[in-house]
Amino acid sequence: MRIFGVILAGGQGRRLGGADKALIPLAGRPLIAHVLDRLEPQVDRVLISANGDPSRFTGFGCRVLPDARPQGPLSGVLAALTLAVEMEATHVVSTPVDTPFLPGDLVPQLLLAAEGAPEGVALASDATGDHPATALWPVGLAPALADFLATGEARVLRFAEAHRAGRARFPDPGAFRNLNTPEDLSAAEALIRGAA
Ligand SMILES: Nc1nc2c(ncn2[C@@H]2O[C@H](COP(=O)(O)OP(=O)(O)OP(=O)(O)O)[C@@H](O)[C@H]2O)c(=O)[nH]1
Numbered sequence: 001m002r003i004f005g006v007i008l009a010g011g012q013g014r015r016l017g018g019a020d021k022a023l024i025p026l027a028g029r030p031l032i033a034h035v036l037d038r039l040e041p042q043v044d045r046v047l048i049s050a051n052g053d054p055s056r057f058t059g060f061g062c063r064v065l066p067d068a069r070p071q072g073p074l075s076g077v078l079a080a081l082t083l084a085v086e087m088e089a090t091h092v093v094s095t096p097v098d099t100p101f102l103p104g105d106l107v108p109q110l111l112l113a114a115e116g117a118p119e120g121v122a123l124a125s126d127a128t129g130d131h132p133a134t135a136l137w138p139v140g141l142a143p144a145l146a147d148f149l150a151t152g153e154a155r156v157l158r159f160a161e162a163h164r165a166g167r168a169r170f171p172d173p174g175a176f177r178n179l180n181t182p183e184d185l186s187a188a189e190a191l192i193r194g195a196a
Contacts, residue, residue: 006092010066011097038100135156
């Protein structure tokens with residue numbers, strides 16, 4: 001098994017005034033650095049899915065993949081799956097760039113849930129609901145995902161449901177807390193500083 005992680009950072013950050021979310025400082029470090037800390041130990045290699053100038057991510061040591069056409073988070077998943085096929089990886093684990101509290105057992109739990117799923121797809125879930133952008137995708141799904149996006153559809157949950165995704169259920173309701181607004185950012189900052 002060879003698993004690539006992809007951090008989805010191709011969004012527009014509209015609720016944060018169009019900021020480049022990946023680089024917004026959180027407790028003194030760019031948001032993406034927090035996600036990398038959590039994801040890197042759990043996968044063989046991390047990729048960053050982002051459009052625009054890739055040199056802004058030089059310091060993170062990850063390959064940056066642009067979207068073929070920006071159509072939501074699944075565009076980034078497709079770019080990662082395409083590279084994973086070329087590089088003989090078996091799976092991609094996707095995660096948004098704005099979830100800095102990912103669980104340390106994210107990937108093992110997704111793999112466990114995928115074992116029980118008919119097409120080997122699994123997404124993260126907790127008491128607050130599903131978190132479909134945080135999911136495990138086998139590389140064999142790349143053609144189906146390309147076809148799905150070509151229809152103009154973009155909803156992650158719809159694609160995951162069409163491929164009968166299993167659920168990895170996480171007990172900590174804060175693990176997938178995502179930062180969309182300045183208020184979310186301040187609350188996360190307080191949490192990190194409080195825990196330090
Ligand atoms: N590669 C890629 N990632 C995306 C795209 N749209 C959103 N994402 C990522 O998917 C995750 C969830 O995105 P949203 O919260 O819906 O969008 P956002 O850009 O973060 O914020 P808003 O513009 O305020 O909705 C974030 O990590 C985004 O960076 C896209 O078109 N391409």
